Amino acid sequence: MKKRILIVEDAPYMREMLVEMLEQEKGSYEVVGFAVNGKEAVEKYKELKPDLVTMDLVMEVMDGIQAIGEIKKYDQNALILVVSALGTPEYRDAAMRAGADGYLWKPFTVKNLTDVLTKLLEHHET
Template sequence: MAKKVLIVDDAVFMRMKLKDILEKNGYEVAGEAKNGQEAFDLYQSEKPDLVTMDITMPDVDGIQAVKMIKEFDAAAKVVMCSAMGQQGMVMDAIRAGAVDFIVKPFDTDRVIKALDKALN
């Protein structure tokens, strides 16, 4: 059965790119959110196997959203997505409970490796 992934990014283009990569590699997209609050709400209703989470978003950022999701479900698997030069924020995300991170622009092989690793 295909693993369900929730895509969280405030940029429509990034969500489309990630959705394309995931669907071409056998993943099912459980939903898309443009900020951390939407991500948390969707996580509760969809219960995806994994979340890809942008760090910098309006309203509720990715790090806060990871904390909210992990508080709701300690077993949640979240892979952060960050632009170059956000290493400090990536470390904050890992401390908040993220299992890995992928760098934008997305490299298909790196995305799939990170998701496979997080799920196994």
């Protein structure tokens, strides 16, 4: 069964790249939607109920940290992977405190992404 993934990312080429990368793992993931800011992310999550959310942190309207908080408030079991260029411990801590389940620091390769996703999903299921 394909994992349904919501991509939250303001940069279009990054969205495209993520889709492309996820498609490399044939049949494992299905991108069910996109959001370009936190607010939209929360809305989309409520609408789509994805298995996993990739969450950028620096976005307009509502930033990623806030969005994580909102989503987690809505669904405590939501699985959220932060994908951000911000990688210092302060941001990581902030994201983790808000409820993020994983953190992928930009830049990353296909392998980096799929390894993290695999580990995260396995962990989540157990």
